[in-house]
Amino acid sequence: MNIQDNSRYREVHARSLADPEGFWGEAAREIDWIEPAKKVFDPSLGLYGRWFAGAVVNTCYNALDRHVAGGRADQLALIHDSPLDSGVTKFTYAQLLLEVKTLAAVMADFGVTKGDRVILYMPMVPQAVVAMLACARIGAVHSVVFGGFAAKELATRIEDAKPKLIFSASCGIEPGRVVAYKPLLDEAIRLSSAKPQACIILQRARQACELDSGRDHDWAELRAAAIAAKKSADCVPVLATDPLYILYTSGTTGVPKGVVRDNGGHLVALKWSMFNLYGIKPGEVFWCGSDIGWVVGHSYIVYAPLFHGATSIMYEGKPVGTPDAGAFWRVISEHKAVSLFTAPTAFRAIKKEDPEGKLIRQYDLSAFRTLFLAGERADPPTVQWAEAQLQVPVIDHWWQTETGWCIAGNPVGLGMLPVKHGSPTVPMPGYQVDVVDEAAKPVAAGTMGSIVIRLPLPPACLPTLWEQDARCKEAYFHEFPGYYKTSDAGYKDEDGYVFVMGRTDDIINVAGHRLSTGGMEEILASHPDVAECAVLGIKDAIKGEVPCGFLVLKAGVTRHQADVEKDVVALVREKLGPVAAFKLAIVVGRLPKTRSGKILRGTIKKIADGAPWTMPATIEDPKVLEEIGDALKGRV
Ligand code: COA
Ligand code: AMP
Numbered sequence: 001m002n003i004q005d006n007s008r009y010r011e012v013h014a015r016s017l018a019d020p021e022g023f024w025g026e027a028a029r030e031i032d033w034i035e036p037a038k039k040v041f042d043p044s045l046g047l048y049g050r051w052f053a054g055a056v057v058n059t060c061y062n063a064l065d066r067h068v069a070g071g072r073a074d075q076l077a078l079i080h081d082s083p084l085d086s087g088v089t090k091f092t093y094a095q096l097l098l099e100v101k102t103l104a105a106v107m108a109d110f111g112v113t114k115g116d117r118v119i120l121y122m123p124m125v126p127q128a129v130v131a132m133l134a135c136a137r138i139g140a141v142h143s144v145v146f147g148g149f150a151a152k153e154l155a156t157r158i159e160d161a162k163p164k165l166i167f168s169a170s171c172g173i174e175p176g177r178v179v180a181y182k183p184l185l186d187e188a189i190r191l192s193s194a195k196p197q198a199c200i201i202l203q204r205a206r207q208a209c210e211l212d213s214g215r216d217h218d219w220a221e222l223r224a225a226a227i228a229a230k231k232s233a234d235c236v237p238v239l240a241t242d243p244l245y246i247l248y249t250s251g252t253t254g255v256p257k258g259v260v261r262d263n264g265g266h267l268v269a270l271k272w273s274m275f276n277l278y279g280i281k282p283g284e285v286f287w288c289g290s291d292i293g294w295v296v297g298h299s300y301i302v303y304a305p306l307f308h309g310a311t312s313i314m315y316e317g318k319p320v321g322t323p324d325a326g327a328f329w330r331v332i333s334e335h336k337a338v339s340l341f342t343a344p345t346a347f348r349a350i351k352k353e354d355p356e357g358k359l360i361r362q363y364d365l366s367a368f369r370t371l372f373l374a375g376e377r378a379d380p381p382t383v384q385w386a387e388a389q390l391q392v393p394v395i396d397h398w399w400q401t402e403t404g405w406c407i408a409g410n411p412v413g414l415g416m417l418p419v420k421h422g423s424p425t426v427p428m429p430g431y432q433v434d435v436v437d438e439a440a441k442p443v444a445a446g447t448m449g450s451i452v453i454r455l456p457l458p459p460a461c462l463p464t465l466w467e468q469d470a471r472c473k474e475a476y477f478h479e480f481p482g483y484y485k486t487s488d489a490g491y492k493d494e495d496g497y498v499f500v501m502g503r504t505d506d507i508i509n510v511a512g513h514r515l516s517t518g519g520m521e522e523i524l525a526s527h528p529d530v531a532e533c534a535v536l537g538i539k540d541a542i543k544g545e546v547p548c549g550f551l552v553l554k555a556g557v558t559r560h561q562a563d564v565e566k567d568v569v570a571l572v573r574e575k576l577g578p579v580a581a582f583k584l585a586i587v588v589g590r591l592p593k594t595r596s597g598k599i600l601r602g603t604i605k606k607i608a609d610g611a612p613w614t615m616p617a618t619i620e621d622p623k624v625l626e627e628i629g630d631a632l633k634g635r636v
Pocket of ligand 1: 123146147148149172174175179289290291294296318319320342343345346347349374375510511512513542543577578579580581
């Protein structure tokens with residue numbers, strides 16, 4: 001390997017694969033266990049073995065109590081910065097612990113106990129962090145649903161998780177519009193056959209909502225009463241292998257996958273990552289600019305910084321427009337953040353508004369050391385622009401909801417390796433990343449193939465899907481025996497650098513948000529005038545990709561094509577949510593297909609992207625592609 005010799009990476013990664021129990025057993029010493037594991041890894045349990053089986057622990061204790069006891073009571077744990085609403089609010093570790101203990105006691109009063117599920121449908125407010133940690137404190141399993149999803153998506157998650165309690169808020173705030181959450185919550189509960197016993201609603205000053213007298217409770221009133229009564233809940237011991245949370249992510253159908261995260265492995269891997277990967281020391285300020293509805297937000301807004309005794313920034317705003325493209329630099333300088341972790345799309349948006357980086361130079365960024373990017377492929381021009389403007393290392397790293405932390409990255413704490421633009425660098429400890437052909441045989445360096453991870457997966461990765469072991473096996477472990485299938489395609493170069501080029505399934509990545517085109521097709525197909533449809537991701541200068549729907553109308557439909565196009569755009573927003581950014585639907589006479597009837601999505605995409613394409617040998621009627629090209633004229 002031709003990589004920098006003063007990094008400890010090679011030695012550390014090799015050890016993690018040669019002696020996983022020794023490696024993770026040592027990392028586990030950083031965690032306060034109630035009872036340590038007798039066996040670091042038990043291959044006889046679960047779908048591919050379980051980490052820290054038999055150990056007893058509490059995640060909230062490791063995030064808060066131990067830091068308060070250990071001298072960080074007055075250090076800031078959480079800084080909430082909201083240009084969209086309330087400005088800056090700060091919580092020390094002691095203050096955050098008090099909030100969490102109080103809310104956990106309120107939850108216990110509602111009968112929530114270990115193993116019960118609790119859904120959060122919340123905007124980016126500190127109460128959401130408090131609720132997540134309060135669940136962890138009493139062993140309840142949280143499931144956070146991103147606020148940009150519509151009622152039907154929320155309903156699917158309620159149906160699957162069967163929560164005893166739901167936390168929500170009167171509204172979310174997006175630039176120029178207030179998103180009333182309560183009607184969406186009510187509709188979701190109506191649609192779901194599983195009903196929560198109660199909902200705890202945060203009334204926001206911007207827009208309050210009506211509460212249902214039988215079911216809904218005012219968050220602030222419950223909190224005030226609990227504080228007056230000095231209610232407080234202790235940490236409940238749970239097994240390391242017990243679920244901490246379920247996070248639903250797009251699957252290859254409209255039914256999302258409930259990725260399960262356990263307590264013990266998650267604690268160990270995330271704590272390890274804070275210094276070794278991100279180079280953060282306890283006490284420093286770390287900013288992850290994601291949303292708590294996504295895995296990146298779970299791991300690096302809420303859990304990892306707190307496990308590490310760092311200060312986490314939670315940002316309710318956008319990279320541009322709140323109020324301008326200098327927002328990120330304002331936050332970094334005001335709170336002295338040493339690192340920012342965001343999606344490349346945010347930088348593309350900033351670059352568009354402030355190409356020369358004039359706003360960057362208005363702020364003191366002297367404490368800022370590293371920019372981390374993830375969520376979608378970091379395109380080299382964006383990385384180069386960020387490097388030139390910020391004069392700090394820009395580190396792309398590759399992730400999935402399923403893994404809970406980075407699969408391949410550049411380990412700052414172990415000593416950075418040279419950056420190669422277009423590559424998230426090298427596999428992290430515990431990950432043996434291979435690129436294989438259809439027969440699961442590793443291919444030569446530089447050759448594209450399916451990216452897979454040799455089992456067992458390291459700690460923090462999914463042990464299973466919620467109550468769906470068989471679906472988990474089928475989705476991830478079946479096609480390439482002995483491996484976890486990432487559904488990403490790419491290659492490794494001769495230095496072992498991983499290049500992640502795109503998905504092998506129907507998932508597209510829109511502004512760093514993971515969406516299933518199959519799910520959108522189901523929605524389009526439900527329109528009474530639509531006979532057939534195809535949705536694919538087409539290039540977008542800011543969001544990376546945006547969905548584009550092609551519709552074939554049923555014979556005899558007399559409505560104007562433009563009206564049907566408008567209908568389906570509205571339908572996706574209503575059923576899936578604004579997050580889909582589905583704004584383009586095009587009626588065509590027919591769809592290009594192979595002789596066996598498969599829609600040629602790849603070729604349509606190339607035509608829409610203006611990329612070079614060749615006529616597929618298996619096409620049924622080559623003329624259809626010309627028709628597609630004509631239909632796209634003036635639309636993209
Ligand atoms: N609640 C309700 N609606 C939401 C929402 C939320 N929490 N988050 C996003 N939306 C809405 C937006 O208002 C937008 O609606 P619109 O169609 O009415 O404009 C739509 O969902 C799409 O949102 P998004 O994809 O976030 O785009 P945007 O236009 O709001 O912002 C950028 C675009 C350019 C600022 C984008 O680059 C960005 O920063 N996205 C977030 C990246 C990220 O955090 N990824 C997570 C993985 S690390
Ligand atoms: P999510 O589960 O929402 O985190 O999305 C995971 C998917 O996003 C991955 O399977 C990749 O397709 C894509 N992705 C995330 N990070 C990167 C990255 N650094 N480079 C390339 N693709 C990425």
